[in-house]
Amino acid sequence: MTATMTLSSASVNGWDRFTSAVLTVEQESIFVGPSLVRSPDPSWTFTDAQGHFHAANTMDGDDPWPTIREVFGADDDDDPWLTAVGWECKLCSAEVEPAWVTKTTGNQHIPGRKSWEVELVSLEPHPDLHVMVSFRGTAGVMEVFGTGHLKGLGRNMTRLDGNPEYHYTVYGNGPLAQRSAT
DSSP: OEEEEEOSEEEETTBOOEEEEEEEEEEEEEEOOOOEEEEEOTTOEEEOTTOOEEEOOOSOTTOSOTTEEEEEEESSTTOOSEEEEEEEETTTOOEEOOOEEEEEOOSOEEEEEEEEEEEEEESSOOSOOSEEEEEEEEETTEEEEEEEEEEEEEEEEEOTTSOEEEEEEEEESSOOEEEEOO
16 A cells, blocks of 8 residues: 655755655555454353353453453473363353354455655755655644655756756655654
């Protein structure tokens, strides 16, 4: 996915004499394929010998099993680690076996690497070329900032009025941070 935004202001190492600034952010998408998701069976109910009712919590996602707890113990005598060995009632410790449903999610994509660059135009030559710089820009109420490598072609265009125009690109070398500009 690629997003492009025109910035209302931009500066490189505090130098802010740019007439145009366009930010491009690209987010890769990683295909992870389908997966199996196990969730509590919403139709399952159980009443233990003490009369305690148990069911899956289908309205509030904090705790799918509010009346039972997972029991941990050793699988065998040689294993020092505790593993889940069952479920029991929170009140009377009666053994409970909740029901689960398994669904296939279908194809999924997760966010991958993010990269960014800013195309800048100025009527003056920038004093620093081909160096690491601090970049800062604003668009509306959002401020973006980060570090990157400044590259430019120097005077690479002459405007219709005869004045030179300088084009630069800041290639981000880390995350592009953002915050409210207000």
